[in-house]
Amino acid sequence: MELSRSELRVGALLAEGGEGKVFELPDRPGTLLKQYPRPVDADGLRRLVAWAGPGGPLAPGMAARVRSATAWPQAVVLDGPDRAAGLLMARAPRRFSLRHRDGVARLATLSYLTADPVRRAAAYGLMLPGQGDPARIGLVYALARVLEALESADPPVGHGDLSAKNVLWSTRRGPEVFLLDCDNGERFGPDGAPLGAPGRRRAMTPNWDDPTVPAGQNPGLEADRYSLALIFLRIVGAGHFPVQKRQKAGEAVDIELDLPAAVLRSPVMAPDAPVWALLGRSLSAADPEGRPPASTWAAALHDVLAGLGATSVIEAVHAAQGSSAPSLPAQPVAGPAAPDVTVRPHPIRPRAQVWTSSHAGGRSPAALAAPRPSGRAVPTATGSGYAPAGTPGLPPPGSPVVHPPLPAQAKVALRQAFAAWKSLHAWAGAALSTPGRRGAGVRRAAVCAVVDFVVACVGLLLFAMIVSPFLGI
Amino acid sequence: MSSDAVGVEERYAVFPFYLCLDVSASMAGDPIDSVNRQMPLLRASVGEDPAVAEVIRFAVVTFSDVARTVLPLSDLSLVEAIPEVRPEGRTSYGAAFEHLRHTIESDYQAGRAAGDRWYRPAVVFISDGRPTDDEARWHAAHAALVDPGWKRRPNILAFGFGQADPAVLSAVVEGKANRAFIADEGAVPATVVPELMKGLISSIVSSSASVYSGEAQLSPPEVPGMTPIAVDQLD
Numbered sequence: 209m210e211l212s213r214s215e216l217r218v219g220a221l222l223a224e225g226g227e228g229k230v231f232e233l234p235d236r237p238g239t240l241l242k243q244y245p246r247p248v249d250a251d252g253l254r255r256l257v258a259w260a261g262p263g264g265p266l267a268p269g270m271a272a273r274v275r276s277a278t279a280w281p282q283a284v285v286l287d288g289p290d291r292a293a294g295l296l297m298a299r300a301p302r303r304f305s306l307r308h309r310d311g312v313a314r315l316a317t318l319s320y321l322t323a324d325p326v327r328r329a330a331a332y333g334l335m336l337p338g339q340g341d342p343a344r345i346g347l348v349y350a351l352a353r354v355l356e357a358l359e360s361a362d363p364p365v366g367h368g369d370l371s372a373k374n375v376l377w378s379t380r381r382g383p384e385v386f387l388l389d390c391d392n393g394e395r396f397g398p399d400g401a402p403l404g405a406p407g408r409r410r411a412m413t414p415n416w417d418d419p420t421v422p423a424g425q426n427p428g429l430e431a432d433r434y435s436l437a438l439i440f441l442r443i444v445g446a447g448h449f450p451v452q453k454r455q456k457a458g459e460a461v462d463i464e465l466d467l468p469a470a471v472l473r474s475p476v477m478a479p480d481a482p483v484w485a486l487l488g489r490s491l492s493a494a495d496p497e498g499r500p501p502a503s504t505w506a507a508a509l510h511d512v513l514a515g516l517g518a519t520s521v522i523e524a525v526h527a528a529q530g531s532s533a534p535s536l537p538a539q540p541v542a543g544p545a546a547p548d549v550t551v552r553p554h555p556i557r558p559r560a561q562v563w564t565s566s567h568a569g570g571r572s573p574a575a576l577a578a579p580r581p582s583g584r585a586v587p588t589a590t591g592s593g594y595a596p597a598g599t600p601g602l603p604p605p606g607s608p609v610v611h612p613p614l615p616a617q618a619k620v621a622l623r624q625a626f627a628a629w630k631s632l633h634a635w636a637g638a639a640l641s642t643p644g645r646r647g648a649g650v651r652r653a654a655v656c657a658v659v660d661f662v663v664a665c666v667g668l669l670l671f672a673m674i675v676s677p678f679l680g681i
Numbered sequence: 682m683s684s685d686a687v688g689v690e691e692r693y694a695v696f697p698f699y700l701c702l703d704v705s706a707s708m709a710g711d712p713i714d715s716v717n718r719q720m721p722l723l724r725a726s727v728g729e730d731p732a733v734a735e736v737i738r739f740a741v742v743t744f745s746d747v748a749r750t751v752l753p754l755s756d757l758s759l760v761e762a763i764p765e766v767r768p769e770g771r772t773s774y775g776a777a778f779e780h781l782r783h784t785i786e787s788d789y790q791a792g793r794a795a796g797d798r799w800y801r802p803a804v805v806f807i808s809d810g811r812p813t814d815d816e817a818r819w820h821a822a823h824a825a826l827v828d829p830g831w832k833r834r835p836n837i838l839a840f841g842f843g844q845a846d847p848a849v850l851s852a853v854v855e856g857k858a859n860r861a862f863i864a865d866e867g868a869v870p871a872t873v874v875p876e877l878m879k880g881l882i883s884s885i886v887s888s889s890a891s892v893y894s895g896e897a898q899l900s901p902p903e904v905p906g907m908t909p910i911a912v913d914q915l916d
Contacts, residue, residue, distance in 0.1 A: 308729055310725065310729065312729070314729065314730070317731070317732065319730075319731040319732040319735065320731055323731070323735060324689075327758075327759075328731065330759060331728070331731070331734070331756075331758035331759050332729070332731075332758070339689075372732055373732065413893070414893045414894035414895065415693075415893035415894070415895070416893075445689055446689070447688075447689035447690075447691075447692075448691065448692050448693050448735075449687055449688075449689070449691070450687070450691060450692075450693055451687050452895075453895050454687070461687060462685060462686040462687065463686065463687045463688070464686045464687070464688040464689075465688075465689075466688065466689050552686070554688075559689065559690065
């Protein structure tokens with residue numbers, strides 16, 4: 209499908225970057241215009257549009273995955289017969305955004321998931337699944353199935369830039385991903401050579417890129433396989449895991465992945481489970497050709513989720529991708545260990561950060577895990593924020609410290625207490641609604657009941673002692 | 682965790698920014714008000730984007746007769762509001778440089794103890810006047826701050842308007858190209874300061890992107906109404 213730039217009524221600018229500008233199209237809700245800084249070869253883009261379209265090489269079930277989970281180029285916007293000014297693509301559905309405490313919704317990039325969830329909760333008031341949670345594994349499963357679809361056709365397509373900002377996620381209807389910048393994709397021939405115009409430069413994002421792709425070169429299919437494994441490591445492990453610098457220096461990498469003991473007790477995630485060797489082979493810089501295809505990951509993560517009892521997660525992923533079409537016959541998950549990457553799962557240890565208020569007087573970690581009080585800030589001379597001791601955020605000795613007045617402190621304390629109470633119940637609710645974790649949910653609900661009982665008793669006591677005399681009771 | 686293993690505690694290196702702001706009496710009115718109005722935008726632009734916030738640490742230091750830390754070096758995603766600044770006193774560059782040297786060193790030691798790795802810190806120095814303290818004092822304090830033997834010596838960006846002296850600002854950035862900027866003739870602070878703060882925000886955001894490449898780069902801001910001071914203006 210093609211159309212001319214002049215046929216479009218262009219709306220508001222939504223985003224701007226090195227790759228171009230993205231605009232709303234008032235006449236086409238749900239569709240966006242991506243406009244390049246300079247026109248590009250239209251032919252390559254036409255082939256990419258046709259690749260996922262009707263009559264293309266994708267099987268129907270696989271096409272459904274691509275349609276539901278990517279902003280695949282839908283039409284070429286021409287600037288001349290062979291020059292593309294841009295493309296039309298699907299807008300990410302609203303569920304792929306997160307509303308911060310300030311009320312503003314922002315795209316749900318992977319950056320939210322690659323850090324301690326407690327830190328993210330304190331910063332933005334978002335309740336995120338904990339490290340090792342089946343919802344996190346489900347997100348990687350969803351991504352593996354989309355990449356499997358890209359690899360399944362003849363010719364296969366590699367995305368090439370699976371970075372934090374290009375993979376959006378949502379758990380609102382169950383784990384889902386939505387890939388952006390798909391026009392960065394390339395079709396590959398049977399020999400692995402790119403089929404696009406020679407000399408084309410494709411984007412890669414530092415820190416999410418394949419360390420074996422030399423500077424100035426384009427990523428191959430193996431690069432997506434590396435990125436998939438890196439995303440598994442960072443999302444499931446909820447951390448940065450900066451491995452590439454070592455790999456670029458040719459060093460072997462030894463990774464320790466902290467996971468909840470309950471997860472590690474499952475045979476599918478135990479230290480000797482085949483998924484860890486799969487992760488090592490996929491991250492290998494010594495043997496990039498040996499990285500297993502996405503179909504192997506899809507099969508492995510299906511087994512992991514089933515082994516954890518999270519069948520509802522599997523069903524939700526399938527439903528969101530518009531097809532429960534079975535995955536391709538995969539290579540066996542089990543295989544030799546990578547020569548240069550070792551992954552050792554380990555029972556979760558408390559993170560070293562000690563949470564401290566950056567003005568005098570601290571808050572407990574539990575209070576910090578709760579959403580930050582919204583609304584007015586508490587003015588203090590040293591800033592009213594909170595900084596973990598892991599960042600040098602403490603005022604130097606002797607810094608001026610001004611405390612807010614007592615009523616303000618009481619209001620803030622009340623708001624914090626309410627937020628903590630709310631997050632405690634959400635914590636219990638989340639476990640209760642997650643299959644396979646209902647036992648933990650019941651225990652958490654019991655904790656909630658005890659807390660509620662104590663709060664009720666204290667409230668009754670206060671009423672009896674303070675309020676009732678005024679009422680003559 | 683074994684010593685050479687990559688684990689959850691190994692985080693990206695962080696890029697510390699120190700905003701060093703002149704709050705002498707001559708900054709009263711529009712300049713200070715503009716700074717205070719722009720701070721929430723800076724906090725939101727950096728703090729509400731997890732990909733930027735996780736690699737940027739930001740501090741605000743003010744100076745007049747004395748220098749003080751208004752916002753300790755922080756992850757802006759965990760800061761509710763940057764405190765407002767108020768005008769006071771004269772313009773002691775010496776106090777600013779001495780305070781920065783002490784603060785950067787102690788922040789670095791605290792960060793290192795907690796497992797943080799640092800890129801070379803950046804100081805964004807903003808002044809509307811000439812130093813009022815003894816020249817020998819501020820020169821000595823500046824020399825200590827940029828001492829090549831001190832590993833934490835910061836890269837400095839300097840911005841001047843009002844009565845700021847281009848030659849002095851050039852000396853503050855050690856005569857390095859594209860590091861010192863002076864407001865154009867006739868530019869009013871009410872226009873310059875918001876542009877400067879916007880430029881600073883985009884500079885921090887683009888610097889944060891460079892952190893992920895493993896080689897952080899300080900991106901000098903492009904500020905309409907301000908011109909880089911040519912290197913040859915140094916003396």
